[in-house]
Amino acid sequence: MSATLLNAVWQGLIILVGGTFLGMIYKGLDRKLAAQMQGRIGPPLRQPFFDVVKLMVKENVVPDHAVAWLFNLMPLVSLAAVGTLLFYLPLGGFEPLLGGFGDLILILYLLAVPSLAMVLGGFAAGSPFATVGAQRELVMMMAYEFPLAITLLSLGWYLSSVMPGAQVFSLTVLASNPLWGLVGPLGFIGLLLLFCALMIVTPAELTKIPFDIPEAETEIAGGILAEYSGRNMAMFYLADAIKMVVMGSLTVALFFPYGLSGLLGVTGGIWGSVIDVAFYLVKVFVVIFFAVIVVRVAFARLKIGQAARLFWLPITGISLLGMVLLMLDRIV
């Protein structure tokens, strides 16, 4: 018993450190590639590490108007929530560490925690910029949670109708039964639409351009993060980096859970896992590249009203249409 517990603790530590490292590398890639697309040289790949070390050295200011305990607690909550998310996701083709203890619904709720923590931290900062940012973040959450929920639930529902009795919301089951092979032509279009909806929700979930309205640097001076500095800011920075890995892994687990090792004929053993992990890293990178990096270079920031309307009408429409098509696919 204690041996398995010790094993789990070790694996958990490896996942946490590895996930953080990966998130920082993807963040560095994001900045480097965005710079290249804008015709700049861009910062080195290690830039996020420099940033975090520097932030840890800086003074940690708590403003006079702030509710100090809430202000200091929220970065921790945010970081803890995204760290927990890593345990429920199949990273690198392996079984999730806590796969037996939580499923897609839990992930849906855990995804809301970092954003809510930022909202509370913003309100606790007592600065008008942070308050406006927090209100905007709440509006954004109300806007994008609905299409996100529809997307995730439709996938589970379809799998439950194909495989009655299976634990359809378990990510292990979802990842081992890719829906692309199960659906007919109507369902294929439905899945494609759901995938599009998830890809558009991803930058909003990560508060990246064009949906970085709560953090708009040029109008509300960093918004929610306006009063954060030093160690607290570093924790939000890390949480943001890990969340990128989380969203990438979620998309990969739901839509592209394929491995290369079977195709190359090297199943099992160390080389099989190495190939699968490498392929998984590439898949997450591709998702982040198209959902975050290209989008943030190509578009300007939307206004909060435009973003809310975008998610409530077209994106919700797309995901609902995808759900209906999946249902029709089962009936026809």
Added chain:
Amino acid sequence: MALPRSFKRALWVFHVATGSCNGCDIEIVAALTPRYDVERFGIMLTGTPRHADVLLITGPVTKPMLPRLKRIYEQTPDPKAVVVVGGCGSTSGVFYESYNVVGPIDEVIPVDVYVPGCPSRPEAIIDGVVKAVAKLETLEKSRGGE
């Protein structure tokens, strides 16, 4: 405590205009454009003094800006450096003894580096930011030696 090497490689600057003619401000913006691309040195423009390591200040201090400049300086977390960009901030320049001007920036807050010029060139501004950090490091060392 000595500053880690990373500090020099991740400077976030905050830009304050205390009554400048906008000439120096445009040169600061020019330093951020793809042509000079300061992000390759890790230098980023932030929207709030709370995130800043270096304050880039332009222009002579006008009377309305006096309390605000002090407040911005106090809001910036330590360790921080102050870089004055342009002749007006260094000496009041053509606004010397103007009725609405308090004086150059070093009469209000401590200044680490002066970047002369009317306006300063972007290369000079980047050099000034780097020099400011070098000065910070020597300060930290001398404090540690005491």
